[in-house]
Amino acid sequence: MSSMIVGPQPTAVEEGAKVLMRGGNAIDAAVTAAFVQFVIDPHTCSAGGYMVSNVHLAHGSAAGDKPFLLDGPAVAGSRVKPDMWQDIVIRPNPDGWGYFLQGNVNDLGYQSICTPGAIKGLGALLDRGGTISWKDALQPAIRIAEEGFPVSSELAARWKEPAAYPEASSALDAIQSNAEARRIYFKSDGSLHEAGDRLRNLDYAKTLTRLAAAGAEDFYQGELAERMSRDLAANNAFVTAEDLVAYRLREPQPVRGNYRGHGVATSQPPHGGPTLIAILNILELFDLSSFDHNSPDYIYLVSMAMKAAFADRNRLLADPQFAEVPLEEMISADRAMYWKEKIDANELIDVARGETGPPDTTHVSVVDEQGNCVSLTHSRGSLSGGVISPGLGFFYNNSMINFHPYPGNPNSIAARKGRTTGMTPTIVYLGDKPRLVLGAPGATRIITAVLQVILNVIDFDMSISDAVLAPRFDCQGERIRCQARIPELVCEQVRKRHPIERLPLSHGGLALVHAIHIDPETDQRSGAADAGAGGMALEV
Numbered sequence: 133m134s135s136m137i138v139g140p141q142p143t144a145v146e147e148g149a150k151v152l153m154r155g156g157n158a159i160d161a162a163v164t165a166a167f168v169q170f171v172i173d174p175h176t177c178s179a180g181g182y183m184v185s186n187v188h189l190a191h192g193s194a195a196g197d198k199p200f201l202l203d204g205p206a207v208a209g210s211r212v213k214p215d216m217w218q219d220i221v222i223r224p225n226p227d228g229w230g231y232f233l234q235g236n237v238n239d240l241g242y243q244s245i246c247t248p249g250a251i252k253g254l255g256a257l258l259d260r261g262g263t264i265s266w267k268d269a270l271q272p273a274i275r276i277a278e279e280g281f282p283v284s285s286e287l288a289a290r291w292k293e294p295a296a297y298p299e300a301s302s303a304l305d306a307i308q309s310n311a312e313a314r315r316i317y318f319k320s321d322g323s324l325h326e327a328g329d330r331l332r333n334l335d336y337a338k339t340l341t342r343l344a345a346a347g348a349e350d351f352y353q354g355e356l357a358e359r360m361s362r363d364l365a366a367n368n369a370f371v372t373a374e375d376l377v378a379y380r381l382r383e384p385q386p387v388r389g390n391y392r393g394h395g396v397a398t399s400q401p402p403h404g405g406p407t408l409i410a411i412l413n414i415l416e417l418f419d420l421s422s423f424d425h426n427s428p429d430y431i432y433l434v435s436m437a438m439k440a441a442f443a444d445r446n447r448l449l450a451d452p453q454f455a456e457v458p459l460e461e462m463i464s465a466d467r468a469m470y471w472k473e474k475i476d477a478n479e480l481i482d483v484a485r486g487e488t489g490p491p492d493t494t495h496v497s498v499v500d501e502q503g504n505c506v507s508l509t510h511s512r513g514s515l516s517g518g519v520i521s522p523g524l525g526f527f528y529n530n531s532m533i534n535f536h537p538y539p540g541n542p543n544s545i546a547a548r549k550g551r552t553t554g555m556t557p558t559i560v561y562l563g564d565k566p567r568l569v570l571g572a573p574g575a576t577r578i579i580t581a582v583l584q585v586i587l588n589v590i591d592f593d594m595s596i597s598d599a600v601l602a603p604r605f606d607c608q609g610e611r612i613r614c615q616a617r618i619p620e621l622v623c624e625q626v627r628k629r630h631p632i633e634r635l636p637l638s639h640g641g642l643a644l645v646h647a648i649h650i651d652p653e654t655d656q657r658s659g660a661a662d663a664g665a666g667g668m669a670l671e672v
Contacts, residue, residue, distance in 0.1 A: 133503075133655055133656075134501060134657055134671050134672065135149075135152040135161075135499060135500045135657070135671070136498070136499050136657040136658070136671050137165065137497070137672070138496070138497045138660065138661050138669040139494070139496040139497070139646055139667055140176075140494055140495065140573065140667040141172055141173050141666070142666065143168060143172055143276070143281060144168040144169045144496070145496070145661075145667070145670050146668075147165060147276075148161035148162065148164050148168075150272075153672050155263075156264050156500075157261070157262065157504050158187075158498040158499060158500040158506045159187065159258060159262040159498075159504065161500070162498045162506040163254050163257055164264075164268075164269045164270075165496045166250075166254055166508060166510055167254070167272070167273035168272055168276060169496070170336075171273050171276050171277045171340075172281050172284070173284075173287065173494055174333075175527070176512065177511055178248075178512035178527045178528070178529065179250060179336075179526040180250070180526050180528035180529055181206070181250045181510055181529045182246075182253070182512075182531065183202075183204045183254065183509065184201065184204070184205070184253075184510075185201065185257055185506060185507065186386060186397065186399065186506075186557040186558060186559055186571075187199060187201075187202070187261065187504075188504065188505040188506075190503035190504050200260075200386070201383065201384055202382075203249075203381065203382040203383070203384065203403075204248075204249025204250055204252055204253025204382075205550035206248060206249060206531035207247050207375075207550045208247075208370065208535065208546060208549050208551075209370030209372060209547065210370070210371075210372055210374065210547045211371075211547070212370045212532075213545070214539035214546060215538075217537040217545070218537055220234040220235070220237070220537075221537050222299055224485060225297070226297070230534050231537050232299035233537065236299075238535075240306065241309065241518075241519060242367040242368060242369040242519055243370060243532065244529075244532045244533060245370070245371055245528045245529060245531075245532065246371065246529055246532055248529055249381065250510055250512075251343065251351040251352075252348055252349075252352060252381055253510075254348070255347070255348025255349075256348075257508075261504070266344065266347060267344045270343060273340055274337050277332070277333045277337035280330040281330065281331060282327075283325045284666055285666065286665055288324070291303050291304055291317075292324070301514075305518070308518075310518045310519055312335075312522055312523075313519075316520070316525065333525050335525030336526055337525070338525070339524050352377060353376065353377045356524070357376045357377070359523070359524065360521055360524070361376060363521040364521075370532070378548070386398060387401075387459070389409035389413060391413075391560075391586070392590055393562070394562055394590060395560070395562075396408070396409060396586075397561065398558040398559075399555055399558075400452075401449055401451070401552075402457075402550055402552040403554070403555045403556065404554040404555055404576065404579040405556055406445070406449065406462050407442065407445045407449070407556075407576075407579050408556050408579050409463045410441035410444060410445075410463050410467070411437050411580075412583070413463060413465065413467070414437040414440060414468045414472055415437050417468060417472045418433060420433075420434075420592075421591050421592065425602070426618060428626045431612065431614070431622065431626050431632075432626055432630060434584075434587070434605075435605065435607035435626075435630065436475045436630075437475065438579075438580050438583070438606065438607045439481045439609070440471035440474065440475065440481050442609070443483045444462050444467070445552075446483060446484045447484050449542065449543075450552065451552075453549070454549045455542050483608065483610070492511065492512075492514050493510070493555065493578075494573050495508065495510075495571045495572055495644075495646050497569045497570055497647060497648050497659070498569075498648075499566070499650060503566070503655075505559055505569045507557035507558060507570060508557060509556070509557045509572070509573070509578075511553075511555070511573070512527055512528070512530075513529040513531050532545075554579055554643075555578060556571060556572070556582050558570055558582055560586060563652075565652060566650055567652055568585075568586065568648070568649055568650070569647065569648045569650075570582055570585060570586075570645055571645070571646065572644050572646065573643065573644055574644055580604070580606045580642070580643070581606070581642055582643075582645060584602070584604050585645050585647055595649070596647055596648070596649035596658050596660045599660070600645050600647055600662055600663075603615045603618045604642045604643075605618060605642070606642050610631060611633050612626065612630055613641075613642065614632060614642075615634075615637055615639065615640075615642060616634050616635060616636065616638045639662070639663040639664040640662070643662075644665050644667070645660075646659075646667060646669075647660050648669075
């Protein structure tokens, strides 16, 4: 049986496919692809970032066949204080990506950095179920960083995008704010690279070479850790050498749900999985197949289910190591019925503001010929956050942007606390066999995008390509937002019941789903990369 790998960056997908062709498994391919993504897509992911993976190991494997999660979150440094920013808040970001603060201290610069978890997470993932060596997994990324890679049109476009608001930062601001970033990402004449230009990052290659030789722990308590902590301390960062040494992965149980005879295994709090399950629970109480797909009534109903689940998420979701999260209540049948009754009665659903997480993330989905499955979402934060320590070559995350700056909230700042994210790597089962392996970048819109692909396959019997390609919409607050391919004639009807806005995008804008379908009868694999970016699905 064939293997399949899907992701937003064709070069990373191809390097992962080569691993599969050489006999590696899905974990080997996902880890290899992730390191390549670090190099070629530096604004969405990084060695200084974080990750969460959802893994199904096939029968006969050493670790068994139950899905498991490995979570390497970005956690606040030990020098933070809950009230340290409450007096410098300008306003919430209208798009939901955190808060604007004076001096952009939570977005740009050393105080925006949280302790990274991606390297420890990828190392543990390979140890848990991989078959290739750590050194071999890093070699393609090292080679690409040394030889250089052609700048993608998406990356070149990011560098030219202005900030969305006067108080916000752009990718260009991030590069300009840091001497190392300017040296790496500007050409010798001071101009930005254009699409197709070859970009080399020799410092990143040296960092990855050190990691390949010394192992993942070097990042936390070795030579790399020493170099990082020295620079962080010199620039008044909140992350310390002790935070790196003390960093621990999390291995929670997947959050599980059921939808029309299918099992759904997804990410745990403080990530997006509970919200996905809550929406599915509400929608299972309605006969969605009786609606025309993306009709006015369908869009309104699904949007209200989204809105209801986000009302609970925004009030209750937090890092469960720091707050009591009533998970069972949030995903219970009783809670779903409560919301169904409100939707049927056309009652107002009050959605409190929630911290959404950065939209600039990436993903890879893999299924190998043995049936091992990996859904891996990883990120470094938003396009800004432009800190690179001298000689290391990689951007740190800027995850402090997504904490609530006022104390007393579930997502408020605390030392070594993780903040809420929308990351929702998901595996859908029919019986004990995976049927869908999917995930996306795109902040909390990941949740609603993954949801719609699941609905498209299960309720509307779409192929995976059609399910991913179909126009999407999102509702997390006072407006429904939809892609421009949903006609105004439809929006006019929805608008009679709820505000709706068409985005100036036909594809993208609402998370980028990368999915694999496994036929429950033939075991045939098919994949689809979201048309909103330059991704690729590759069968080998």
